[in-house]
Amino acid sequence: MKVVVSSTGESLDSQVDPRFGRAAMFVLVDTDSQTVKATENSAGTNSAQGAGIQAAETVSRLGAECLITGHCGPKAFRALEAAGTQVYVGAAGTIAQAIEQLKEGKLRRANGPDVGGHWA
Amino acid sequence: MIIAIASGKGGTGKTTVAVNLALSLPGHVTILDCDVEAPNVHLFLPTETVREEVVGISTPEVDADLCNQCGECSRICQFHAIAVLGNGVIVFPELCHGCGGCTLVCPEEAISEVMRPIGVVEERRAGRRHLVQGRLNVGEALVPPLIRQVRLRCDTGGTILIDAPPGTSCSMIAAVRGADFVILVTEPTPFGLNDLELAVETVRTIGIPFGVVINRADSGDERVHHYCTAQGIDLLLEIPDDRRVAEAYARGSTIVKSVPEMRPLFASLAQRVQTMAVEHRPQPVTKRGPACLPVRRCP
Numbered sequence: 001m002k003v004v005v006s007s008t009g010e011s012l013d014s015q016v017d018p019r020f021g022r023a024a025m026f027v028l029v030d031t032d033s034q035t036v037k038a039t040e041n042s043a044g045t046n047s048a049q050g051a052g053i054q055a056a057e058t059v060s061r062l063g064a065e066c067l068i069t070g071h072c073g074p075k076a077f078r079a080l081e082a083a084g085t086q087v088y089v090g091a092a093g094t095i096a097q098a099i100e101q102l103k104e105g106k107l108r109r110a111n112g113p114d115v116g117g118h119w120a
Numbered sequence: 121m122i123i124a125i126a127s128g129k130g131g132t133g134k135t136t137v138a139v140n141l142a143l144s145l146p147g148h149v150t151i152l153d154c155d156v157e158a159p160n161v162h163l164f165l166p167t168e169t170v171r172e173e174v175v176g177i178s179t180p181e182v183d184a185d186l187c188n189q190c191g192e193c194s195r196i197c198q199f200h201a202i203a204v205l206g207n208g209v210i211v212f213p214e215l216c217h218g219c220g221g222c223t224l225v226c227p228e229e230a231i232s233e234v235m236r237p238i239g240v241v242e243e244r245r246a247g248r249r250h251l252v253q254g255r256l257n258v259g260e261a262l263v264p265p266l267i268r269q270v271r272l273r274c275d276t277g278g279t280i281l282i283d284a285p286p287g288t289s290c291s292m293i294a295a296v297r298g299a300d301f302v303i304l305v306t307e308p309t310p311f312g313l314n315d316l317e318l319a320v321e322t323v324r325t326i327g328i329p330f331g332v333v334i335n336r337a338d339s340g341d342e343r344v345h346h347y348c349t350a351q352g353i354d355l356l357l358e359i360p361d362d363r364r365v366a367e368a369y370a371r372g373s374t375i376v377k378s379v380p381e382m383r384p385l386f387a388s389l390a391q392r393v394q395t396m397a398v399e400h401r402p403q404p405v406t407k408r409g410p411a412c413l414p415v416r417r418c419p
Contacts, residue, residue, distance in 0.1 A: 050200020050215050057194060060205050075212055083205035 001031045003102065004064035005095045006055075010038030012096040018070025021051030027095050028062050031103070037062075052076025052117070059085055068098045068107060077113040089114050121397055122280045124299035126323070128315025130286035132305045133335035133359065136369065138283040139164045141303075141393075143376045144386040148248050148278030154267045154295035155285040156239060156254035163372050167244035167251050174240050175254075175269040177218030177262065178233035182209045186230035193222035193231060218265060239266045241273060248278075264294035271295075279394075288315075288322040296323065301397035302330040303356065308340035313347055320353065329400035331356040333389070354396070357389045 006023035008015045017023035022045050028037045039062065044051040052072075056079035059067055066086045080087050088107040091098040101107050125138045135153075139161060142149045153161040180193070180202055191204045201215035202222050213236050223231045239256040254270040256263060263285065271294075274280045284295035296302055302323050306316040316332065323330045332348055337358035348355050359365065359375070360382070368378035376383050 047200065048198075050212070053200040053203045053212060053215075054194075056205060057203050075215075078212075079203055079205050079210065082203075082208065082210050 001066060002062070002064045003029050003031060003066045003068060003099060004059045004062055005029065005091070005098050006041075006067075006069040007038070007095055012036055012099075013094050015094060016068070016070060016091045016098050018092070020067075020069040020072050020076050021047070021053075021055045023055065023069070026055075026058060026062065028064060029095070029099055031099065050075070053079045056080045056083060056085070059083070066102070068102055071115040071119060072110055072113055073115055073117040073119060074113040075117060077110065121301075121394065122274070122282065122299045123393055123397065124282040124284050124296040124302045124328075125305060126284035126292055126296050126302055126319060127286055127305040128288055128317070128319035128322075129306065129312055132286075132307050132312060133333070134286070134305050135160055135164065135283055136335065136359075136365075136375065137303060137305050137333055137357075137389075138281050140375050140386045141390055142249060142281055143374060144383070144390045145279050145281075145394075146390075148250070149281065150250040150252065150274055150278060151281045151283060152270050152274060152295075153251065153253035153283045154270050154291075155283055156256045156263055156266045156270065156291075157285065159253040159255055161251055161283055162244060162253060164369075164374055165246060165249065165251060167246040167249070169242055169244050171243040172240055173242075174237050175266060176235040176237040177216065177265045178220060179213045179216040179218060179236045180211055180222050180231045181234045182211065183230045183232070184208060186228045188228055188230075190227065192225045192227060196221040196225050214261070217262065238262055241266070241269050243273065263291040267291060267294040271298075288318045292319075293322065293326065296328065297326060299328055301393055301400065302328050303333055303393065304330055305333045305335055306344055307336050308334055308338070308342070308344045310341075310343070312340070313344050316344060317347065320351065329396060331393070331396060333357045333359065335359045336361040356392055357385055359385065 005027045006017040006020050007025045007027045008017045023041050026039045044055045052075050060083035068088045068091045087110040089110045090108050125134045127134050142151050153159040189204050193202045194204050199215045201212045238260050242253050244251040252273045254266045285291045304319050306312040331354035333356050339361040364379045
């Protein structure tokens, strides 16, 4: 399974970035092949508005089935839902820990936005 | 002649100056109430509505049968109002600034534009005075497109007074662009001075001659006077801090009607502003925008 985690850095030891749209990076983890690939989110961090929407496009392009982040706002959620990406919120710790939490079923699957826009 | 009344700080008396100036100017006068988030000129100028028009901005509508999800629309949209996700395109109308870029770049011609209402423009009349006001719909954030619609409805004869929104952001700029003269209204307080400095910087950058009106004069300190002197800025008028002015305002009346002895102040302001605008007219105005043309650009 391909999972994208919003991250403050580019490795499995980096901390989860609780923000989605304005996360520093996105780390793509393929849990089957154990490969890790990091993508910068400069477009999102520099956006005047719509950061969550363009971040959802990035996640969609990376081909991830599943996103792990801290919080997800309304427009980002609508975009991720349209892309068919499952959203898991409330993650903290390192990227590796977040992946483990997902595997162990400890993360909450969001069925709607858990915060308003521009919550951070 | 177009005279804009603006201020950095809100609540300094832009509408008071605009309305009293309108009542002191000879001939045909049109007031454009460009404070579209809180238009209030009509409260002080009894007028009759002659026309009301819903205005909007064009937002994209995608024909799913023609769209091949190439993503050109999403790439050109700096506001992320249109996104290619999964097997389709989704539009976030509330983020769309109506530039039309996505429609132009779509190679499949799958995008058409539909109007999304953002507010109304109302035209009112009372004798030789004409009022045009914009009223933004509640919850709407796009101010400049509506201001530009108000600006389009300026009569070319007579004097045009623009009551600008407070601040120095894009909405204030949309309101004052193309004016012949700007009156900056302030109050003699530290806040008034700070925001006046910002407004002066803005108006100087746009390149429009301007002067300052101090409202509630003597209620604060002398720093606004010192600033104007140091900067060589013309002090056009000082409106005394008088309880009768506040009482008139609270009743929806005007200074020229309720405080007769202050009438000459506004008559001289009217004369002075007309003279100054004409004096400055021959100057090169390279940075000046078109007076009454809609401009498709970032609101």
